[in-house]
Amino acid sequence: MTKGDARGVFYDLFSAEQAAELAMRATLLRGLQAWLAASGITQTRAAATLGTTQARISDIKRGRIERFSLDLLVRLAGRAGLRPEVRLAA
Numbered sequence: 001m002t003k004g005d006a007r008g009v010f011y012d013l014f015s016a017e018q019a020a021e022l023a024m025r026a027t028l029l030r031g032l033q034a035w036l037a038a039s040g041i042t043q044t045r046a047a048a049t050l051g052t053t054q055a056r057i058s059d060i061k062r063g064r065i066e067r068f069s070l071d072l073l074v075r076l077a078g079r080a081g082l083r084p085e086v087r088l089a090a
Contacts, residue, residue, distance in 0.1 A: 025065055028073035028084060032060050035080045050079045
């Protein structure tokens with residue numbers, strides 16, 4: 001049995017560039033999922049707060065990462081008050 005990349009499964013399955021983007025998208029999506037769970041508001045109210053549709057909120061709750069671009073997730077996280085940021089490592 002081989003040990004995968006310590007950075008996560010995305011780095012085992014995709015090119016470094018694709019994996020980095022997927023990892024960022026996953027982090028943002030998990031943050032939005034946590035925000036939804038903690039807020040206790042309905043999907044309709046969450047959609048109004050984030051300026052999107054209830055269907056998109058459902059996609060967030062279901063973890064449908066393929067339905068969201070990195071830039072959209074950054075905007076939604078900002079609207080949720082999550083203050084997304086980027087850090088670079090060498």
